[in-house]
Amino acid sequence: ESETASSTAHETNSEIPVPPVPHPYLTAEVQNLKSKIVTSGSLRGVIYPSSPNAPEKKLPSCTKETTYEVTVPETVLRPSDGSTTMSCAINDGANKQIKIPRGLKRNDTFTFTHTDLATDKVVTSTMSSVPGMDVVQFKPVIWTSVSSAFIKGSADRHATTGTVVEKLKQEAQEKMLEQVVEHECNACLGMTFNVTTDSSGKSRNHKLVIVTAHGT
Secondary structure, three states: OOOEEEEEOEEEEEEEOOOOOOOOOEEEEEEOOEEEEEEEEEOOOOOOOOOOOOOOOOOOOOEEEEEEEEEOOOOOOOOOOOOOEEEEEOOOOOEEEEEOOOOOOOOOEEEEEEEEEOHHHOEEOOOOOOOOOOOOOOOOOEEEEEEEEEEOOOOOHHHHHHHHHHHHHHHHHHHHHHHHHHOOOOEEOOOEEEEEEEEEOOOOOEEEEEEEEEEO
């Protein structure tokens, strides 16, 4: 038997390098008359070792492990058996389910760690090189596909489609950046975007937009 409680986490430490998060992933979101599917992965290919002329300097980590301190809430009436869980709202607003260590009871405190992907440190470009930087190693091609299906009226047809494409491109790039970090890289070069649209229905107001991104 397990109990579920809730609390709020407070950051106590940060900037601790950690291994990359496992991949791939598949997420889906359906809301009212809209649906969205996000998929991503990498293509099979050979990974060559780093250039022998590359400086012996480790690349900056694009992952961050943050340690939080939490207090077991009042609703946990008996010591945890190790399977009791609680929900924590961490500093970025996300909810995280964690297990309360064995033996702890209400008002006891403990710490847990949360891994963030520092995608803001990743360099992206549609070019094959970036001024001032040298490519010392490359990984297989990565890709992301984001599709959105929705129903819209004829009055805002062009504006709505353009807005959807813009948002999907941004989301596709964000997923690409996450993969870059997971592959222990710090840049994605030669990035391209392909946009596919389709209309169906009696008034052709059923829209499907697919944005696919590739890069190395």
